[in-house]
Amino acid sequence: MQPAVEFRNISKAFAAVQANADVSFTIDRGAIHGVIGENGAGKSTLMSILYGYYKADSGQLLIDGQERSIRTSHDAIALGIGMVHQHFMLVENMTVLDNVMLGSEGGFKLAAHRAQVEAKLREICARYRLDVDPLATVHDLSVGAQQRVEILKQIYRSANILILDEPTAVLTAQETASLFEILRLFKEQGKTIILITHKLGEIMEITDQVTVMRGGRVVGAVDTVSTSKEQLANMMVGRPIQSELPRAPFKPGAPVLAVAGLNLTDAQGVKLLDDVSFTLRAGEIVAIAGVSGNGQSELMEILSGMRLPTGGRVDFLGQHLPYTGRTHADGLPATFRKLGIGHVPEDRLRDGVIKDFSVMQNTVFGYQDRVKNRWGLFDFDAIAKRCGHLLNAFDVRPNNPDLRIGLLSGGNQQKVVIAREVSAQPKLMLVGQPTRGVDIGTIEAIHTQLLRLRDEGVAILLVSVELEEVRALADRIVVMSGGRITGELPIEEFDTTRIGLLMGGMHKS
Amino acid sequence: MKKTELPRWATAVVLPLLNLLSALLVAALAIHLLGESPVESLSILIHSALFNLEGLSYTLFYASTFIFTGLAVSIAMKGGLFNIGAEGQMYLGGLGLTVALLAFDNTLPAWLLIPVAMLGSALFGAAWAFLPGFLQARRGSHVVVTTIMFNFIAADLMNTIILKLVPAGQQNPASRVFAAAAEMPRLNTWMPSLGDTPLNISFLIAIAALVIYGVMVWRSSWGYQLRATGLNQHAAHYAGVSISRMVIVTMLVSGALAGLAAVNSVMGSTHYLSLNFPAGAGFVGIAIALMGRQHPVGIFLSSVLFGALIQGGFDLSLEKPNIPPETFIFIQGLIILFCGAMENFYGPALLKLLNLGRKG
Numbered sequence: 041m042q043p044a045v046e047f048r049n050i051s052k053a054f055a056a057v058q059a060n061a062d063v064s065f066t067i068d069r070g071a072i073h074g075v076i077g078e079n080g081a082g083k084s085t086l087m088s089i090l091y092g093y094y095k096a097d098s099g100q101l102l103i104d105g106q107e108r109s110i111r112t113s114h115d116a117i118a119l120g121i122g123m124v125h126q127h128f129m130l131v132e133n134m135t136v137l138d139n140v141m142l143g144s145e146g147g148f149k150l151a152a153h154r155a156q157v158e159a160k161l162r163e164i165c166a167r168y169r170l171d172v173d174p175l176a177t178v179h180d181l182s183v184g185a186q187q188r189v190e191i192l193k194q195i196y197r198s199a200n201i202l203i204l205d206e207p208t209a210v211l212t213a214q215e216t217a218s219l220f221e222i223l224r225l226f227k228e229q230g231k232t233i234i235l236i237t238h239k240l241g242e243i244m245e246i247t248d249q250v251t252v253m254r255g256g257r258v259v260g261a262v263d264t265v266s267t268s269k270e271q272l273a274n275m276m277v278g279r280p281i282q283s284e285l286p287r288a289p290f291k292p293g294a295p296v297l298a299v300a301g302l303n304l305t306d307a308q309g310v311k312l313l314d315d316v317s318f319t320l321r322a323g324e325i326v327a328i329a330g331v332s333g334n335g336q337s338e339l340m341e342i343l344s345g346m347r348l349p350t351g352g353r354v355d356f357l358g359q360h361l362p363y364t365g366r367t368h369a370d371g372l373p374a375t376f377r378k379l380g381i382g383h384v385p386e387d388r389l390r391d392g393v394i395k396d397f398s399v400m401q402n403t404v405f406g407y408q409d410r411v412k413n414r415w416g417l418f419d420f421d422a423i424a425k426r427c428g429h430l431l432n433a434f435d436v437r438p439n440n441p442d443l444r445i446g447l448l449s450g451g452n453q454q455k456v457v458i459a460r461e462v463s464a465q466p467k468l469m470l471v472g473q474p475t476r477g478v479d480i481g482t483i484e485a486i487h488t489q490l491l492r493l494r495d496e497g498v499a500i501l502l503v504s505v506e507l508e509e510v511r512a513l514a515d516r517i518v519v520m521s522g523g524r525i526t527g528e529l530p531i532e533e534f535d536t537t538r539i540g541l542l543m544g545g546m547h548k549s
Numbered sequence: 550m551k552k553t554e555l556p557r558w559a560t561a562v563v564l565p566l567l568n569l570l571s572a573l574l575v576a577a578l579a580i581h582l583l584g585e586s587p588v589e590s591l592s593i594l595i596h597s598a599l600f601n602l603e604g605l606s607y608t609l610f611y612a613s614t615f616i617f618t619g620l621a622v623s624i625a626m627k628g629g630l631f632n633i634g635a636e637g638q639m640y641l642g643g644l645g646l647t648v649a650l651l652a653f654d655n656t657l658p659a660w661l662l663i664p665v666a667m668l669g670s671a672l673f674g675a676a677w678a679f680l681p682g683f684l685q686a687r688r689g690s691h692v693v694v695t696t697i698m699f700n701f702i703a704a705d706l707m708n709t710i711i712l713k714l715v716p717a718g719q720q721n722p723a724s725r726v727f728a729a730a731a732e733m734p735r736l737n738t739w740m741p742s743l744g745d746t747p748l749n750i751s752f753l754i755a756i757a758a759l760v761i762y763g764v765m766v767w768r769s770s771w772g773y774q775l776r777a778t779g780l781n782q783h784a785a786h787y788a789g790v791s792i793s794r795m796v797i798v799t800m801l802v803s804g805a806l807a808g809l810a811a812v813n814s815v816m817g818s819t820h821y822l823s824l825n826f827p828a829g830a831g832f833v834g835i836a837i838a839l840m841g842r843q844h845p846v847g848i849f850l851s852s853v854l855f856g857a858l859i860q861g862g863f864d865l866s867l868e869k870p871n872i873p874p875e876t877f878i879f880i881q882g883l884i885i886l887f888c889g890a891m892e893n894f895y896g897p898a899l900l901k902l903l904n905l906g907r908k909g
Contacts, residue, residue: 345789346786369786370793371789371790371791373788373789375789377789390781390783390784391783391787392784393784394781394784394785396780397776397777397780401773405788406788406789408773412770416769417764417770418769418770420768
């Protein structure tokens, strides 16, 4: 049988950076094919070539056995290639139906065509058990349902080859399971699926073949049944990965943070946080698990002083955090920082660094008032010395303080942020999504730093949507769903199914 | 490695020069169409504005005003605020110093009178910028819109006020002439070779302001927070900057600088407050901030360029009757178009060229 897609000696360079080097492999028709690799391994570039965003410098692309030149995404769609992006491409205030029709309206008059498309959508939904109401408005849908809309869009455009880019990053365990059901159904119908992911568990669970990429090259192509997680991980990173990082025995100290009845209601009256209470002790890592968008971000913003709660109380080292009597949180993060609260924000580029500042300038970000000389001006000598020390201690690469931080990889930017926050010697460290968009090698380094901090007696509140990360770091797990705490369990009772249920809002009762 | 952005020397030097060249090229075309030789006209312009001492000192006199309006727009821009209102703030600054001078010019000695008047201009300029800043900070009303509106309000307000200040029997719609103590000391007092020129110590104060601006923006914690706010408000908030306070303070400083621009125009030259004395200097400040990339050296050079255009354009229209005096406004407009609106016009091409050179 002819393969659905064949890459032959694909190379693509961005000047001196070889994003893809002589990539050759085939994807069988009717198979679920995994493509894995660290950030910068060349997966995205390769898929972008397949989907017509980039043109390969050399090599051939064969679709159903025929050499094709795909210059735009229109060409790709015409060849039956569909892509579900990690960040959904949906107009939130339009209905599912209108989103599907967008770009293929079928003429000037909408109404007639709309009825036709609606019928077809209902038929597709039934056939693939997609469970989406074509007339629902997108922003009313859950993340999982929005993803199904994306899939629906691709099937409507008669995609036979479906590329899914990190599809489970935003899903609960249950939603992931139902996505996989849909994918298996696709496979039965003879469609081809390319799954890009970094989650090895998923690769093992659902794929038929796996291609492993590293440094722009294919370093392995195996049948899933004949490989293991460990083997794949080693291939991805190119060296063995420690699965268990060393940590001191759990000896929690005095309470550092006590959150009591915290509420947050937005201007529309939606409860973003609903009666959240928990405590955090010195030398303890409490991880807040949950699907993103369930109140974790708001909780971190409140605890770091970036946002005011609408009710409730927070005690930090026995002292009320000063939320009351204010109309806005302007300047409050500076106060909290002075109290000894460090914060690694989950959206690094939005909050954590100034992309256009140099690495060195970013190492004092948030602490700009602590680096003045007696004239009240910046003490550049001290800043440079401190920066050089941090870059060495946290192994930031390239070790160049004058580089704009926007030019560093995500992992190295994150190391700068963590180095900066750690060096301020906080008593409480708020850490949001510390390894989002960070490659495996760096994840290990970041986890090691956080555990070291814990062993030194710092209280750490971690928010992560990666259960793997929660398992690797936490002493205690708090699960949030819909702005409420739905469960709490010590790490010894870690259980994916149970946590998944709690994440989906099933209360412990 | 393939560059995705231009190196600093290219954005700081090559692009502005290319933009300037393009503007001059179009201007040359216009002069050609007017029936004059572009080359000859340009050489007259340059000679008159730069290569004789008297012309040069006139150029620097105009530049002194522009440095202040350029600084006003620049500092706001560094904080992410587009202050279009320097014109109105400068106009009000003129009122501020006039109020001080009308009250004290017959009583205070010059060494005290001049600082008091300067303070008045800065205060009034800042006050005029306060409300747009406050509305932006607390109500989210866009500062571009409010400062434009405030220019109009300033124009009408000043119209009313100045007409009230006209002494009985005077034809000129202006305040009375200030006492001699209010005159900014002219530099030709110490350097007679400068010729008959209004160039005064405002120029030296402007240079000092450039230096202070440079130090404050790049070497102080406040400037660091200002730049952070300008680049990414979310991150600045994370870093503990009080955004609303920063916005208001930035507008106050910007307005004060624009107000100070009135000192050179009023106390350095006319010695009375006249209708519409800013004559577009506030708007030229926008072009200067863009072209000079908010850098002290850039602001200085662009201020001198615009000063030279006024001085040279004036002489040019005297020598070449075919070229109307408005031509320099036309050239100024072209420069604003190329350096402001089309700032990055040549960027992509230059980038391609550089990458080509690297490969080859």
